[in-house]
Amino acid sequence: MRRRPMVRMARGVTRLFDPPAGARIGPLKEGFFKSRLHDERLSAQLGIALGVTFTICFVTGLLSHLIQYPPAWFTWPPRPAGLYRLSQGVHVATGIASIPLLLAKLWVVYPHFWTWPPVRNVLHLIERISLLPLVGGSIFLLFSGLANIGLWYPWRFFFPAGHYSGAWITIGALIVHIGAKATLTRRVLARDRGRSEAPGDGLSRRGFLGVVGGTAGLLTLLTVGQTFRPLNRLAILAPRRPDVGPQGFPVNKSAASAKITDDHVGPSYRLLVTGAVTTALALSLDDLRALPQHEATLPIACVEGWSAEASWRGVRVAELLQRAGAAPDADVTVESLQASGLYKASALNALQARDPDTLLALEINGETLHIDHGYPVRLIGPNRPGVMQTKWVEKLVVS
Ligand SMILES: Nc1nc2c(c(=O)[nH]1)N[C@H]1C(S)=C(S)[C@@H](COP(=O)(O)O)O[C@H]1N2
Ligand SMILES: [Mo]
Secondary structure (H helix, E strand, O other), rough: OOOOOHHHHHHHHHHHHHHHHHOOOHHHHOOOOOOOOOOOHHHHHHHHHHHHHHEEEEEEEEHHHHHHHHOOOOOOOOOOOOHHHHHHHHHHHHHHHHHHHHHHHHHHHHHHHOOOOOOHHHHHHHHHHHHHHHHHHHHHHHHHHHHHHHHOOOOOOOOHHHHHHHHHHHHHHHHHHHEEEEEHHHHHHHOOOOOOOOOOOOOOOHHHHHHHHHHHHHHHHHHHHHOOOHHHOOOOOOOOOOOOOOOOOOOOOOOOOOOOOOOOOOOOOOEEEEEOOOOOOEEEEHHHHHHOOEEEEEEEEEOOOOOOEEEEEEHHHHHHHHHOOOOOOOOOOOOOOOOOOOOOEEOOOOHHHOOOOOOOEEEEOOOEEEEHOOOOOOOOOOOOOOOOOOOOEHHHHEE
């Protein structure tokens, strides 16, 4: 039978790397790694746990991306009102829980980086190469996500774009890895089922899994209170507390850092409703206060994982659109007084713009908005990421 060239090439690679037995020193020597925790079963269990957390993290992350940058086929509805808050809370929680899982997995398997021969055949070569984007991508995603939660940007790239591309690379590599390891994982787990652990020194496998799982659980418990109210008091690792800030409400972007000055929000302030309308509107703050007011209890759900609920009061966007004579299926861009910055505008699709709880809020919990919360007027709508709840609104542009 004629050998295929690829196979021959891989064998050639193996031969090239294969040193005489005496040259296999240090970690290349058989039996160099002594801990009983460098174990196939442990590796399989941690792999499954990571497969689950990474998949949930990927799906919720992808959803958040689609909501913020919707392609033509995607329409994010305004209901259920708290869905984004839940999905983004889960995204951040599974990301944080993945950190100890990944560290443990890498430690359990790292002796494999010295297995001999380094390449056995073409499939093995592909599997080995896919570890580079898998390990590199995973570390990059968890590190950049964690830094973003802490508002720490020790890099030059734009976080959402970098994190998003990293996610596709990692998930691609993960699929290759799962494909390569599924059979082995199944075999290892079936083989060792119910078999008691061999006695030995140091931490047992079960003890190790307990420590890793416990760490993941504890980290989750100490951060998830930033969005899950009953655990609020435990959220000591969360950089944002849902109840700390002006008017008992957190702030991400202050008026000062957005360069919003008293001139912007003085008596000359007008809210403009323009674009594809029959009657353009220019409303002063008093005009807005004279319109029918509506109240809604809605959360701000920041992409960074914190969320906080308040009772908002103001004018319905739908009411303004109707008064301006906008078409019933028109989309709206909400523009801020803020001169520059990525989040100075946001899009309301037709469904969101017509939701009775989508408001231009003038009040939070019965008080006039603090300037850091968007005075004179902020957008607040159900089921939207915090970055799309535009503050210091100047214009509704209908299209
Ligand atoms: N104009 C403007 N609006 C903005 C932002 C911004 O940078 N500029 N930041 C957004 C982000 S990231 C969040 S989470 C919410 C926070 O609202 P809060 O400060 O009232 O809690 O406002 C959003 N609205
Ligand atoms: Mo945010």
